[in-house]
Amino acid sequence: MDLFNFQTPRSIPELIAAKNSANAWLLAGGTDLIPQLKEDRRKAETIIDVKKIAAMTNISAEQDGGLNIGAAVTATTIAQSEIVCASYPALAYSVALIGSRQVQNRASLGGNVCNAAPSADAVPALMSYGALANIEGTKGKRSLMVEEIFTGPGRTVLEQDEVLASITLPALPENTAAVYQRFTPRREMDIAVAGVSSRITLDANSKIVDAKIALASVGPTPLRAKAAEMTLIGEVPSLKLFEAAGAAAASDASPIDDTRGSADYRRHLVSVLCRRTLASATKELIQGDLP
Amino acid sequence: MSKEILACTVNGDKQSSLIDPRDTLLEFLRDRLGLTGTKEGCSNGNCGSCTVIVDGQTLCSCLMFAAEAQECEITTVEGLATVEGFHEVQDALVRHGGTQCGFCTPGVLMSAVGLFNENPNPNEDEIRLAIAGNICRCTGYEKIVKALQDVTANGEVA
Structure with a gap:
């Protein structure tokens, strides 16, 4: 590891200047x-510790009910x-899967x-909740x-002068x-061989009015299963529907062979x-067995 | 070149030391302070041998730069026993023979202490989850888990 300059900015503008x-x-x-x-897979001239920036280490409720x-x-x-x-349990569950407790x-x-x-x-989970990435730069x-x-x-769209400052989870509709x-x-x-996050929103007649399905480890980036989402909209949850969504999600995926x-x-x-995540999400919204 | 002063507290003692920004916390503890109880295994966060507690949180000291520990309170395995004797978790591992070659033991102890500080009465699943980041190639974990269950049963944790 070559010597680098270690900085601890106290604000996002200071951070952007250093970055x-x-x-x-x-x-x-x-x-x-x-x-x-350590493995020289990345060269650094400057390392910027962001943990002294209050705006980057806080969780705060948004006025519209988001987070x-x-x-x-x-x-x-x-x-x-x-x-x-309470509000975004799929996120709480997924972050607790990362590595070990020491890593988390x-x-x-x-x-x-x-x-x-x-x-x-x-x-x-962030993708199925419709989360926004808030980026700041020069x-x-x-x-x-x-x-x-x-x-x-x-690889990301972030430019050299840009940083991801926070993530906003939008307020979710009822059901x-x-x-x-x-x-x-x-x-x-x-590391996930494959992962799926499924989010559904039901209307008063128990019809699916919104669905966001996101897939991990089955493409060059995490990706949305849009064909699977389309099979769900306007339908009433059933095992047969979720089988069909699963089949569509498999075709949305573009995985590779690896170890x-x-x-x-x-x-x-x-x-x-x-299929399982959709059934499990439905169970949280509707009593009784799926038709 | 760009050396800086690190001020932190290790096992209750205030420390002030010149560090290189590339030094990991593990290197600082072992090479500067001579606290060689903390072990270097894989050096990339997989094995947990270098687990220490920083500001109440267990972490792999190989995955933290010493420069990040400014003003932090650090506990290593050397900080567990007192003049009165072993920490309860150490005592339980001894009673149950929950150690063989001993290389993973300091890390296991720190993860266990971290668990009991947060949850004084963990079940077996919670114990196994808490030490999942600590690789032991000798014991097969049975005696470690039994020892930690005994701590729970006795309610002896300080």
């Missing part, structure tokens, strides 16, 4: 960055947050997003849907539930996890 130089990297939890530096989570908030803080557990105590939500791993556990602020950030494995499930050979310390699983196996996992 706007070659080989400047943000350090929040360091659980990905530090191994990359703003600073990019440097840790997985453990999110998993233990009463408001996250350090790893940040913003890091999970900005590392842009297709397998990032927190990301599918030219001002912009907000994108979380899924619009990714351009490839490990909304989301569930994330992943498949891993080992429950902890493992963790073959492409065919991953497609199969997507169909099963999609």
